[in-house]
Amino acid sequence: MIRAPYAADPANHGGREFGPRQSTHSHGSAGAETRGPRSEFQRDRDRIIHSMSFRRLKSKTQVFIAPGGDHYRTRLTHSLEVAQIGRVIARALGLDEDLTEALCLAHDLGHPPFGHAGEDALSEAMQRHGGFCHNAQALRTVMRIESPYPEHDGLNLTWDLLEGLAKHNGPVSAPNWALAELDEDFPLELGTWPSLEAQIAAVSDDIAYDNHDIDDGLRAGFLGLDDLMELPFIADQWRAVEKRFPHAPRERQLRELIRDQIGLMVNDVIEDTKKQVVGMESVADVRSANGQSGGFSPEMSAHERSLKSFMYEKLYYHPEQVEAAGRARDVVARLFAAYSQDATLMPGDWQDRLPKHDPQRARVIADFIAGMSDRFAMQACTEIYGERPKGLVNV
Known part of the structure; x- marks a missing residue:
């Protein structure tokens, strides 16, 4: 894989607080740790x-x-x-x-x-x-x-x-x-x-819990399909799933919906981040940017905020x-x-x-x-x- 110029480089990292660990090798001399390549x-x-x-x-x-x-x-x-x-x-x-x-x-x-x-x-x-x-x-x-x-x-x-x-x-x-x-x-x-690695880790956290919490909420019976249909962008995905798999059991259709949502968000992050990093030549450019370089597009950000609000109302603040x-x-x-x-x-x-x-x-x-x-x-x-x-x- 070709490393992007704005990627973090393990060969040029920022150091460790206490320096490299030391170990004694079979020859009896102390040297840098060598526990695998x-x-x-x-x-x-x-x-x-x-x-x-x-x-x-x-x-x-x-x-x-x-x-x-x-x-x-x-x-x-x-x-x-x-x-x-x-x-x-x-x-x-x-x-x-x-x-x-x-x-x-x-x-x-x-x-x-x-x-x-x-x-x-x-x-x-x-x-x-x-x-x-x-x-x-x-x-x-x-x-x-x-x-x-x-x-x-x-x-x-x-x-x-x-x-x-x-x-x-x-x-x-x-x-x-x-x-x-x-x-x-x-x-x-x-x-x-x-x-960017840290920014991508943060948005990956959002993608994971936004969708997997829906999965768990459905399994627990705290969420229902009718609840999810209140969100237009999820309703659109659901109709596409039903069209592709009209005879599949409902439980499998719902799991397909979760996978589609994750894929939609992942592709959005990739495409929007590619636009944001145009012209960046180093990780220093990422750190000195005026704003976030890796994340959702404005449209997906709006959808994601709506989803979070929905989850707080229907699941996280459920009476039980x-x-x-x-x-x-x-x-x-x-x-x-x-x-x-x-x-x-x-x-x-x-x-x-x-x-x-x-x-x-x-x-x-x-x-x-x-x-x-x-x-x-x-x-x-x-x-x-x-x-x-x-x-x-x-x-």
Whole structure:
């Protein structure tokens, strides 16, 4: 594949905070790490995949809290689907597929248990201590918390990966405390646009959850075909599916609709991004641009905003979802209160790293809770309060 001039280059990346790792080879001499013929961005991707934080995504909420069915998305399966979409778009645009994939796989590592309900609870609990933001927590996770190496904290990822995580939604003018601290230690140029790989990872996230949340909502019975027909651009796609497959079972027609929607959005991103990058000769041109270079066309952006509004009304704010979210927030709030009052309830290694005073103390407690899976959080709450949380599984 021919690399586009505006693509990130693993041979010319922005460095790592702690420099290259060192290892002792069979000859007994110390030298640069040689664990397979991988580019620097491939190393980033592999470090993310092998991390415990990534594995825990298998038990973290995507839409439905602690789903009882095997076929609903979790943060892990969602991240894999985002990565698949991201690689397709990156390849079509001549971008670095490995960096794109790594960003897609890492983008949700900062999410606490129970999805946005858990984040709301942590934000409220941390209000006097600087707040909580899952985007900044993803950086904190890979730079300070997830620490498998003897020489340093964090996964020691490339600057390119870290800046993409920090600002995949665009320049950051007012970073919260967590991102500000990390940026001070390893400056990420927060005021500029990120690489196209990061921009494509962000829009791939939108494409994945916009459509797969519909799929899960239909499966759960929270959405119906009549609901979807309220959106003209989806209704058009549905009529095309019915025309192509008039005798297919309804369930298969609906899955075809989801695939068509994903394909439509992917092709739109590819075509519009090609227009935006005309004349760009380097990744520096992407970062210094006056606006976003990789994303939806204006027409598709309008459709996508309508879809998001629809999903909030019909699915995310569905009465059963709202009730389950309230119970989930209560679990996280009770855990934060318990650990704040009695640190001996936390595992020994977390007790050892706990500062004596706030806000640092509260921030480490938030780190511990943010890393929990849904299952672990419910188990911890049961052990502390003697009663298993109820009303969290609604599908």
